[in-house]
Amino acid sequence: MGQQHDAYFVPAKSYWPFVAAVVMFTTVFGAAHWLNAEPGDTGFGKTVLTIGFVGVLAMFFGWFRSVIRESLAGSYNSQVDTSFRMGMMWFIFSEVMFFGAFFGALFYIRMFSVPWLGGEGRGVLTHEFLWSHYAASWGADGGNGPQHVGGAFHTVAAWGLPLLNTLILLSSSVTVTIAHHALRAGHRGKILVFLGLTVLLGALFLNFQAHEYIEAYRELNLTLHSGVYGATFFLLTGFHGLHVTLGTIMLAVIWFRVLKGHFNKDHHFGFEAVAWYWHFVDVVWLALFMFVYIL
Amino acid sequence: MSHAATHDQHDDHHGAPKNFFQRWCMSTNHKDIGTLYLIFALTMFFIGGSFAMVIRAELFKPGLQLVQPYFFNEMTTLHALVMIFGAIMPAFVGLGNWMIPLMVGAPDMALPRMNNLSFWILPFAFTLLLSTLFMPGGSAAGGWTMLPPLSLQSSSLAYTVFAIHLMGISSIMGAINIIATILNMRAPGMDLLKMPVFVWSWLITAFLLIAVMPVLAGAVTMLLTDKYFGTNFFNPGGGGDPVLYQHIFWFFGHPEVYIMILPAFGIISEVIPTFSRKPIFGYKAMVFAIASIAFLSFIVWAHHMFTVGLPLGADIFFMYATMLIAVPTGVKVFNWVSTMWGGSMTFETPMLFAISFVILFTIGGFSGLMLAMVPADFQYHDTYFVVAHFHYVLVTGALFAIISATYYWLPKWTGRMYSEFWGKVHFWNSVIWVNVLFFPQHFLGLAGMPRRVPDYNVAFANFNMISSIGGFLFGASQLIFLGVLIHCVFFSKKRAADRVWEGAKGLEWTVPSPAPHHTFDVPPVIHEGDLAHGHVND
Numbered sequence: 001m002g003q004q005h006d007a008y009f010v011p012a013k014s015y016w017p018f019v020a021a022v023v024m025f026t027t028v029f030g031a032a033h034w035l036n037a038e039p040g041d042t043g044f045g046k047t048v049l050t051i052g053f054v055g056v057l058a059m060f061f062g063w064f065r066s067v068i069r070e071s072l073a074g075s076y077n078s079q080v081d082t083s084f085r086m087g088m089m090w091f092i093f094s095e096v097m098f099f100g101a102f103f104g105a106l107f108y109i110r111m112f113s114v115p116w117l118g119g120e121g122r123g124v125l126t127h128e129f130l131w132s133h134y135a136a137s138w139g140a141d142g143g144n145g146p147q148h149v150g151g152a153f154h155t156v157a158a159w160g161l162p163l164l165n166t167l168i169l170l171s172s173s174v175t176v177t178i179a180h181h182a183l184r185a186g187h188r189g190k191i192l193v194f195l196g197l198t199v200l201l202g203a204l205f206l207n208f209q210a211h212e213y214i215e216a217y218r219e220l221n222l223t224l225h226s227g228v229y230g231a232t233f234f235l236l237t238g239f240h241g242l243h244v245t246l247g248t249i250m251l252a253v254i255w256f257r258v259l260k261g262h263f264n265k266d267h268h269f270g271f272e273a274v275a276w277y278w279h280f281v282d283v284v285w286l287a288l289f290m291f292v293y294i295l
Numbered sequence: 296m297s298h299a300a301t302h303d304q305h306d307d308h309h310g311a312p313k314n315f316f317q318r319w320c321m322s323t324n325h326k327d328i329g330t331l332y333l334i335f336a337l338t339m340f341f342i343g344g345s346f347a348m349v350i351r352a353e354l355f356k357p358g359l360q361l362v363q364p365y366f367f368n369e370m371t372t373l374h375a376l377v378m379i380f381g382a383i384m385p386a387f388v389g390l391g392n393w394m395i396p397l398m399v400g401a402p403d404m405a406l407p408r409m410n411n412l413s414f415w416i417l418p419f420a421f422t423l424l425l426s427t428l429f430m431p432g433g434s435a436a437g438g439w440t441m442l443p444p445l446s447l448q449s450s451s452l453a454y455t456v457f458a459i460h461l462m463g464i465s466s467i468m469g470a471i472n473i474i475a476t477i478l479n480m481r482a483p484g485m486d487l488l489k490m491p492v493f494v495w496s497w498l499i500t501a502f503l504l505i506a507v508m509p510v511l512a513g514a515v516t517m518l519l520t521d522k523y524f525g526t527n528f529f530n531p532g533g534g535g536d537p538v539l540y541q542h543i544f545w546f547f548g549h550p551e552v553y554i555m556i557l558p559a560f561g562i563i564s565e566v567i568p569t570f571s572r573k574p575i576f577g578y579k580a581m582v583f584a585i586a587s588i589a590f591l592s593f594i595v596w597a598h599h600m601f602t603v604g605l606p607l608g609a610d611i612f613f614m615y616a617t618m619l620i621a622v623p624t625g626v627k628v629f630n631w632v633s634t635m636w637g638g639s640m641t642f643e644t645p646m647l648f649a650i651s652f653v654i655l656f657t658i659g660g661f662s663g664l665m666l667a668m669v670p671a672d673f674q675y676h677d678t679y680f681v682v683a684h685f686h687y688v689l690v691t692g693a694l695f696a697i698i699s700a701t702y703y704w705l706p707k708w709t710g711r712m713y714s715e716f717w718g719k720v721h722f723w724n725s726v727i728w729v730n731v732l733f734f735p736q737h738f739l740g741l742a743g744m745p746r747r748v749p750d751y752n753v754a755f756a757n758f759n760m761i762s763s764i765g766g767f768l769f770g771a772s773q774l775i776f777l778g779v780l781i782h783c784v785f786f787s788k789k790r791a792a793d794r795v796w797e798g799a800k801g802l803e804w805t806v807p808s809p810a811p812h813h814t815f816d817v818p819p820v821i822h823e824g825d826l827a828h829g830h831v832n833d
């Protein structure tokens with residue numbers, strides 16, 4: 001900061017923001033209509049949702065295309081670059097807080113609500129009068145609460161697929177960093193290889209997670225409905241998986257942009273933003289591995 | 296660092312585009328987007344206000360008068376949601392949009408297109424929210440806090456939740472933009488500790504927004520999955536806990552109330568020095584007070600939950616932490632009064648609203664302190680005393696600051712003076728009737744009248760009638776405001792000077808009135824007299 005800029009830059013008008021608002025509205029309106037409809041009556045909502053979702057994809061494509069064009073035309077000065085960086089950092093911070101809400105819920109449930117239901121502490125009458133049989137515990141025997149909502153289930157073993165997934169994500173963080181260094185050094189071939197590896201590792205992670213979910217539903221009877229254990233398990237890992245999906249798509253886009261020669265060693269905000277995002281997803285996973293799978 | 300030459304892409308360099316859609320829907324201009332925000336907020340203010348009129352009409356007399364209880368509950372719920380997310384917050388964002396670039400010498404917001412998106416999400420979000428009123432089963436009616444299990448009974452919950460998601464996305468993007476603008480777009484020489492207090496207050500507010508809006512999104516997402524996807528976050532039978540929702544909600548909710556007051560602090564810290572013709576007393580103390588209030592706001596949330604059966608230690612911790620906020624708040628009130636002390640004061644409409652802010656907000660702060668005492672709150676909780684408390688801080692606090700700011704900067708926006716006479720008529724009507732409206736609610740609450748009820752014991756009849764009369768007249772007074780605004784924008788003949796107010800300092804007064812469509816194409820050179828705080832090169 002503090003450097004002088006000969007002139008300020010203000011981007012030209014664009015219809016993309018307005019389009020974005022319209023398609024976002026269409027998407028959530030469709031989703032809400034679907035959720036609220038009677039079981040046999042979901043067609044309209046699903047159609048609107050699909051239209052909205054396709055619209056969102058098209059919007060991202062169009063908006064980013066116009067930004068990339070302007071960037072390649074050299075329109076953006078270093079001040080714009082800094083604004084983009086700040087924007088991305090604060091966006092990631094907001095994502096951290098979003099996950100924070102779900103981790104907070106997990107901690108609260110494990111430290112307070114389940115033990116209280118089991119009769120710990122003072123003044124907790126549910127145990128006295130409603131569910132005196134309930135012995136508080138987490139995981140397979142108690143994690144679905146005194147009413148055993150969803151029936152008996154087994155938890156996913158931490159040292160199987162989740163461990164593998166941890167190793168995969170950690171290595172992907174390494175590969176993306178190697179690609180970053182290669183970018184700074186200007187070795188395009190090396191970037192493509194290591195960035196490509198990162199994309200593949202991301203896809204592999206998702207593949208294993210899908211397996212894990214299928215196994216949870218089919219064999220372990222661990223579902224969204226498995227009391228609060230299932231709720232926290234699937235929402236935390238599910239939102240994380242969604243972020244990995246997004247991150248993988250973004251990495252793939254960056255890979256194509258590298259191929260097209262969009263970046264050089266001084267100008268590669270797009271690359272860095274996605275790399276930050278990837279590291280963020282990685283850190284969230286470590287927390288998940290720790291608190292959801294191991295402990 | 297590369298010094299890009301002038302890459303100015305304005306097709307419309309010297310004025311606004313003529314085409315309506317291009318100007319308002321495709322805008323990258325902070326002034327136009329700010330105007331959109333302000334008009335939207337005003338519209339929502341009147342929609343939310345009409346809901347309040349329904350509430351006060353129903354409560355005019357004991358017994359059910361006009362509406363069904365369920366509709367009454369819809370009104371209390373939507374009144375709050377519309378006023379908080381539709382009126383107060385967008386009004387502050389609109390003011391920030393208009394003024395922050397002018398105050399720090401920036402050409403525009405840092406991310407102008409995202410700025411446009413932040414705005415345009417809002418009309419859609421509120422269409423979604425308000426449309427639930429017309430759906431079979433009606434809108435959400437469990438209060439704006441949407442506590443489960445009651446809120447899970449709402450048949451249109453999905454719409455409400457998605458509307459809140461949209462509003463959250465809009466606020467987060469707006470906040471990111473404001474932070475990037477303040478940190479990255481300041482003119483050379485506009486050091487952080489020379490910025491106007493309003494800019495500081497928005498910087499800190501933006502941080503709060505980014506920190507807590509995602510938490511709200513998480514909370515309502517859990518509501519959504521509990522209702523539609525069979526999860527058990529808030530169902531004790533499945534190991535969950537409805538109190539969990541309250542913790543998450545209020546972790547958002549308490550910082551949220553400061554999101555609605557910190558920019559107001561900033562506004563008052565601009566208006567009072569101008570009309571006292573003195574620099575603000577204790578500039579740095581003001582900045583640090585805002586920062587410490589923001590910090591403390593993260594560790595007081597459970598003062599909204601004293602009666603849910605928290606462990607005693609938690610009640611006590613949150614009681615003391617809450618009371619601690621009174622210290623920086625007291626610093627602010629002290630400094631505003633000290634700024635006026637010995638100043639050569641004049642009492643134009645913005646100043647009148649600012650002075651009444653200081654007095655009436657302080658009353659709201661004191662009732663807050665009463666509520667912060669656990670044993671006292673056991674009695675006051677969920678009574679009209681709470682309603683009185685938060686309307687003193689939000690109506691005579693946040694809203695009065697917004698009105699003050701509107702009068703203060705309107706001549707800069709339009710290039711014309713508003714009618715001082717009618718401004719004063721608006722002020723005196725507002726300040727009298729708002730007290731008739733809300734002061735009796737303290738007594739109602741102390742006497743035990745619960746909040747959110749359409750009917751009540753006859754013992755509460757008199758004060759309710761007084762309150763309703765105050766309510767109708769306060770509502771009517773706001774039509775004067777509308778009249779003053781329309782007159783100023785379209786009919787006023789009186790031109791405004793560039794430095795509209797004699798004692799006003801700051802970069803915003805160095806540009807012409809009305810502020811041209813584009814200001815500061817190149818970084819301005821800051822002169823000694825332009826800075827409200829600090830000196831050039833010190």
Ligand code: HEM
Pocket residue numbers: 440552553555556598599617618620621624659660661662663664666667668672675676677681684685688689692693
């Ligand atoms: C001096 C600082 C303040 C203190 C000590 C304080 C304290 C409290 C307490 C203890 C409650 C809970 C009452 C209950 O439900 O039993 C409360 C409610 C509330 N306060 Fe404050 N408050 C303060 C300032 C503010 C400010 C500045 C605002 C907003 C601009 C605000 C807005 C609210 C709202 C909206 C509620 C009610 C929420 C609801 O239940 O719907 N307060 N306050």
Ligand SMILES: [Cu+2]
Pocket residue numbers: 548549552595596598599
């Ligand atoms: Cu609070």
